[in-house]
Each structure stands twice: as C-alpha cells, then as structure tokens.
Amino acid sequence: MIKTAETPIKRSRKFLGPEYFRKEDQAYHLLPFRFMRLNEEKEILVNDLGEYLISPNGTAAQVIRKEVDPISQETLYADLLSGFFISETPIPPLLEVMATRYRTKKSFLDRFTSLHIFVITLRCEHTCHYCQVSRVSEDKNAFDMSRQHIDKGIALMMQSPNPHLTMEFQGGEALLAFDNIVYAVEQTKQQALLHEKKITYVICTNLAPITETMLAYCKDNDILISTSLDGPEYVHNPNRHKKGKDSYQLALKGIQQCRETLGNDQVSALLTTSTLSLDYPLEIVDEYHHQGFNSIFLRSISPFGFAVRNEKKNKYDTGRFLEFYKTALDRIIHYNLDGHFYREDYATIILKKILTPFPVGYVDLQSPAGIINNVIVFNYDGKVYASDEARMLAEMKDETFLLGHLDEHRYDEIFYGEKALAFTAASINESLPGCSECAFQPYCGADPVFNHATQGDIYGYRPTSAFCQKNMEIIRHLFLLMDSDKRIEKIFHSWVNS
Amino acid sequence: MEIKTYPNGIDFYPQKSLYSQEVIFKCIYWYSADYEVDIIDHAATSYCIRFQNLPSNIDLPMLITKVKRELHDFKLREIVQQETRTIRDLLVAKAFAYEDQDEITPETEISDPVGFDPLSVSHD
Numbered sequence: 001m002i003k004t005a006e007t008p009i010k011r012s013r014k015f016l017g018p019e020y021f022r023k024e025d026q027a028y029h030l031l032p033f034r035f036m037r038l039n040e041e042k043e044i045l046v047n048d049l050g051e052y053l054i055s056p057n058g059t060a061a062q063v064i065r066k067e068v069d070p071i072s073q074e075t076l077y078a079d080l081l082s083g084f085f086i087s088e089t090p091i092p093p094l095l096e097v098m099a100t101r102y103r104t105k106k107s108f109l110d111r112f113t114s115l116h117i118f119v120i121t122l123r124c125e126h127t128c129h130y131c132q133v134s135r136v137s138e139d140k141n142a143f144d145m146s147r148q149h150i151d152k153g154i155a156l157m158m159q160s161p162n163p164h165l166t167m168e169f170q171g172g173e174a175l176l177a178f179d180n181i182v183y184a185v186e187q188t189k190q191q192a193l194l195h196e197k198k199i200t201y202v203i204c205t206n207l208a209p210i211t212e213t214m215l216a217y218c219k220d221n222d223i224l225i226s227t228s229l230d231g232p233e234y235v236h237n238p239n240r241h242k243k244g245k246d247s248y249q250l251a252l253k254g255i256q257q258c259r260e261t262l263g264n265d266q267v268s269a270l271l272t273t274s275t276l277s278l279d280y281p282l283e284i285v286d287e288y289h290h291q292g293f294n295s296i297f298l299r300s301i302s303p304f305g306f307a308v309r310n311e312k313k314n315k316y317d318t319g320r321f322l323e324f325y326k327t328a329l330d331r332i333i334h335y336n337l338d339g340h341f342y343r344e345d346y347a348t349i350i351l352k353k354i355l356t357p358f359p360v361g362y363v364d365l366q367s368p369a370g371i372i373n374n375v376i377v378f379n380y381d382g383k384v385y386a387s388d389e390a391r392m393l394a395e396m397k398d399e400t401f402l403l404g405h406l407d408e409h410r411y412d413e414i415f416y417g418e419k420a421l422a423f424t425a426a427s428i429n430e431s432l433p434g435c436s437e438c439a440f441q442p443y444c445g446a447d448p449v450f451n452h453a454t455q456g457d458i459y460g461y462r463p464t465s466a467f468c469q470k471n472m473e474i475i476r477h478l479f480l481l482m483d484s485d486k487r488i489e490k491i492f493h494s495w496v497n498s
Numbered sequence: 499m500e501i502k503t504y505p506n507g508i509d510f511y512p513q514k515s516l517y518s519q520e521v522i523f524k525c526i527y528w529y530s531a532d533y534e535v536d537i538i539d540h541a542a543t544s545y546c547i548r549f550q551n552l553p554s555n556i557d558l559p560m561l562i563t564k565v566k567r568e569l570h571d572f573k574l575r576e577i578v579q580q581e582t583r584t585i586r587d588l589l590v591a592k593a594f595a596y597e598d599q600d601e602i603t604p605e606t607e608i609s610d611p612v613g614f615d616p617l618s619v620s621h622d
Contacts, residue, residue: 032582032589034575048589064574092585099592106593437524437575463531 027066028086035060036439038476042483046439049101050353051083054483101357105442108359108366108374111162113415115375117388118153118184120145120169121177122380126206126242129274144177145380150184152406153378157188158195159411165192168202168226170388172380175209185221202226206240206247207254215261225258227251229269229291231277231284239274255291269293273300278320281328289335289342296332297345298325300470302389318466322473333481336491343495350475351492353443363387365445365471369427372403372420382406384414386423389449400452423448426458434462440475499569500544501562508558510547510565511540517573522547525565525572
C-alpha cells in the first residue's frame with residue numbers, strides 16, 4: 001500500500017528499547033547501601049532492606065562514581081535499580097514499598113518479649129565441665145524456684161504486649177523439679193485464658209530423669225522437649241559427665257520415648273561444641289543424621305560461667321570453631337546433594353535474613369539485640385536477667401545484667417528501666433563502631449552481654465571481637481558458597497522455605 | 499599520597515582535601531588491634547597516620563596497598579552516606595510512621611506500556 005499523508009501511521013505495541021526511555025544526560029541517584037570485598041575477585045553491595053548484589057571488585061566504586069552505563073551495562077543497571085541501590089529520580093518512586101520492607105525487617109520489635117525462661121531448678125545429676133550454672137544437690141529449698149516466684153513470674157509474663165508467648169523451663173535439670181513445672185503450666189493455662197495469650201511450653205532437659213508419667217503430661221499439654229546431643233558416644237559422654245557414664249544412652253532412649261509418645265516434631269536436640277567436639281565435625285554431623293534428625297545447630301560455646309573458668313577444656317579460639325563449622329557445613333551440604341533434607345540451623349537463621357524479606361527472632365542476630373525485647377529470664381531465686389547468658393554471667397558473680405527482682409520490681413521498672421535502656425543503646429548495630437559501615441550489618445546483630453563478658457565493655461571493640469569474627473566469616477562463607485554453586489543456593493532456599 | 503618509611507615504622511600522609519577526619523578514623527579503627535598506630539594533625543594540608551614498632555617480618559608493600567585501598571573504600575562509603583542521608587532518614591521515618599496501623603497499603607503510580615490507564619477501567 002502506498003502511504004499518503006492521510007494514511008495513519010501504524011503504532012507498534014512492542015516494548016521499546018531502554019534507549020527510548022532514557023533521557024539525555026540523565027544521571028542516576030544513589031540510594032543508601034554498604035559494600036565490602038568477599039575475596040580478591042568479588043565484592044558485595046547490601047542495602048538496609050537486605051537486598052544484595054555480588055559483583056566483580058570495583059563495581060561499588062563505579063556505581064558511586066555514577067559511571068554505570070544503562071545501555072552497555074544494561075543488566076547491572078537493571079539489577080541496581082530493581083535492588084534499590086540506585087534511583088532515576090531524587091526521591092525513589094517506590095519509597096513507600098522500601099519503607100514497608102524496612103519496617104518488615106524490623107517487625108520483630110512490634111510485639112515485644114515472647115520468650116520467658118523460668119529457671120525452675122539449678123539441681124542437676126550431670127556435672128558437665130562446660131555447664132555454667134548447675135548444682136549437684138538434693139536441697140530443693142536452696143536451688144528450686146519457689147511457688148511464690150513462679151506466680152510472680154507468670155504475672156509479669158502476662159503483662160507482655162505479645163499475644164504469643166513461649167514459657168521455657170530450664171535448669172539445672174528441669175525435670176528434677178517436674179512438680180514445679182506442672183504447677184507453673186496449670187497456673188499459666190488459667191492466666192492465659194484470662195489475658196487471651198497463646199502459650200508454647202518448652203522443657204529443656206537432658207532426658208535422663210524422664211518417666212512415662214512426665215511424657216503423658218507433656219503430650220496432654222503440647223509441651224515441646226529440647227534436649228542435648230553432643231555427637232557420638234565418645235564425644236557426648238566426656239562432654240556430659242555423669243555417674244555411670246551413661247548420658248549418651250539415656251539421651252538416645254529419651255529421644256526415642258519422646259518421639260513415640262509426643263511425635264517426631266515435638267523433640268529437638270541442641271549441640272554444644274566443646275574443645276573436644278572441634279576434632280569431630282564429620283562424626284557429629286553423621287550422628288545427628290543417623291539418629292533421625294533433619295537439622296543440627298552448630299553452636300559455639302558461650303564464653304560465660306564455668307565454660308570460661310574451665311579454660312583449658314573450653315576456651316578455643318574462633319578460628320578453630322570456624323574451621324569446624326565449615327567442615328561440618330560442607331558435610332551437611334553433601335547430604336543434601338545426595339538427596340537428603342538436612343539443615344544447619346545457624347546458617348538457616350542468617351539465610352532467612354538474606355533470602356527473605358522477614359526478620360528472624362534469634363536473640364544474638366537482631367538489631368536491636370533480642371535481650372529484654374525478645375527474651376527475659378526469671379532465675380530460680382527470683383532475680384530477673386536480660387538473657388540466659390546474663391544469668392550465666394551472674395554465676396561468675398557479675399550482676400551487670402541483673403534487671404530486678406520478682407519480689408521488688410514492677411514490669412515497667414524491669415523492662416523499661418534505666419538499665420534496659422542502656423543495654424538497648426548498646427545493642428543497635430546500625431550505630432556501633434565498625435558495624436555502622438559493615439555490609440553484613442542487616443544480616444548480623446549485636447550482643448552487649450557477649451561484649452561485656454569478653455571485652456569488659458557492652459559496646460564492644462570489633463577488631464578483636466570473636467562475635468564479629470565468627471559472624472563476618474560465616475556470612476561471607478555462605479555468600480561465596482551460593483555464588484560458587486547454584487545447587488547450593490537451591491539447597492539454602494530449601495532450608496529457608498522448609 | 500606521600501609515604502615515608504623508617505626502621506620499624508611507616509607514615510602515611512593523606513591529604514585533608516581528599517580524606518575527612520571521619521574517613522581516617524574509621525579506616526584506622528580496624529588496624530588498632532594489630533598495630534601501634536597514631537593519627538596526627540600533621541599540617542594544614544595533610545594528616546599523618548603513623549604505624550610504629552612494626553614487627554621486623556612485616557610485609558610492608560602489602561600493608562601500604564591495604565591502607566591505601568581501605569582509605570579509598572571508606573572515602574567511597576562517606577560519599578554514599580552523604581548523598582543518601584536524607585533518603586535514609588525519610589525511609590526510616592516512613593517505615594515507623596505507620597506503627598499504629600496494622601496494614602500498610604503501598605501507594606504507587608500505576609503505568610502500563612500498552613497505553614491505557616488501568617485506573618480508568620470500570621468494574622461495574
């Protein structure tokens with residue numbers, strides 16, 4: 001057809017190329033982000049929303065100098081735009097979305113304290129060399145929580161604004177005071193109805209004293225069991241010393257009983273990594289798998305209480321722990337590559353922060369840290385501490401994190417008092433020296449109790465901080481693993497979404 | 499950047515016109531555990547970063563490269579911080595401005611490249 005002046009031009013409905021939409025000399029604007037080198041080849045850009053971009057070294061400098069060309073570097077430019085690292089307008093058009101995502105990352109603050117730890121007794125029949133607090137004693141009056149203190153603890157717990165509460169019974173060996181646990185649960189059930197709270201009950205136990213009666217009560221009341229398994233017998237028993245040297249057998253028997261009565265998902269096991277454990281990363285991972293667990297929490301030992309007092313046995317350097325961690329993680333990944341679902345929990349906490357928009361309620365990896373606003377401890381003697389580690393520190397005669405006493409202080413004096421405010425100020429990594437510029441800040445946290453215990457200062461000193469060294473290296477390692485092998489990234493996604 | 503070496507020590511002289519005091523302190527913070535290091539207001543135009551009592555087996559070229567690279571990185575971080583301070587404040591303020599509301603509905607402009615306005619579509 002011959003086009004004439006009257007012939008309408010046929011308009012294409014195809015998308016036009018990016019050059020059509022680009023204005024002449026349009027420079028982009030930076031949005032807040034941090035960056036750091038992952039290794040000699042790669043660096044990472046991270047923003048406050050937790051978005052990240054792994055790219056060749058020098059990319060951040062290029063972005064900041066505004067030298068990224070939207071045409072010749074179309075993919076990078078699009079990644080920077082969609083990841084909220086740059087904006088084409090001074091105020092980003094999706095600022096409201098960014099604000100919502102930032103708020104979501106901090107939504108663990110919305111409902112305040114959920115985990116209430118009741119140290120129901122200090123008595124224990126084990127004498128673990130790394131245990132911070134336990135006492136081998138028959139004296140119930142000296143080391144069991146009184147009914148009066150249980151009542152006062154429950155009353156304070158009911159004042160938490162959080163509608164979902166976890167009541168965790170710890171020891172010593174909590175089951176040695178099972179009558180007190182029953183009393184506490186029965187009282188709480190009544191109070192929860194009155195205050196419209198939903199309660200999750202957890203008993204932390206080595207399972208040695210468990211009986212059918214106890215299991216039946218746990219089943220009737222949906223009580224979860226958290227136990228300890230340190231690895232194979234030749235690691236577990238030396239770690240968890242007990243007369244008769246049968247801790248391992250009793251733990252396995254108890255786990256089996258719990259699974260049969262309560263169900264597989266109602267019992268979990270925690271690993272404590274002693275100096276001895278560091279020599280057996282593969283054997284420990286294999287042991288958990290053989291015992292039917294599909295997850296393991298590779299925890300480093302706390303530098304508190306008897307754990308540091310027994311220096312020769314437990315004060316290993318962070319470098320050794322990281323070597324242990326990476327070897328064990330590698331083994332776990334291979335289980336997954338072979339078709340088994342097997343998750344490492346510490347990595348999963350960090351990966352949830354990296355791969356999802358949501359926060360994770362883990363005390364040490366939050367900013368502000370989870371002490372007080374996530375967890376509180378009512379000790380057997382009525383003293384109230386900012387965290388479990390804080391009460392362990394108190395066993396070393398250091399009462400820095402003592403917030404009050406159940407007999408003497410009101411809710412507001414404990415949770416919003418001067419001490420609580422001072423600890424909170426030191427627990428925001430956005431404003432801590434060394435953390436404020438760190439690219440891993442949105443994935444990490446702050447731990448004033450650890451800082452105080454190891455460095456004598458609640459704010460801490462990052463260049464020598466074991467907390468910083470451990471978390472920086474684990475986060476870096478996880479990113480490099482994901483970047484090196486897409487199969488590993490897929491496995492990590494399966495851990496996060498399970 | 500001018501650099502002077504002497505037995506068991508090295509001085510870096512970053513120019514004040516290029517590096518702020520904040521950049522220098524943030525950079526040197528990470529060296530303060532392993533080295534005896536001072537920051538001196540040396541002259542009108544430059545600071546002096548002085549590393550003293552260095553071990554005899556230190557890899558000096560490596561230290562020089564590292565300090566230079568990190569000064570550069572902290573300078574870049576400062577540029578981001580300065581340019582984005584307002585947006586950052588706005589972001590945090592907006593994020594927590596809704597704390598009394600349960601649901602947040604993001605409001606953004608909707609556009610469509612095929613040329614119709616989706617808001618004009620009637621749902622009657």
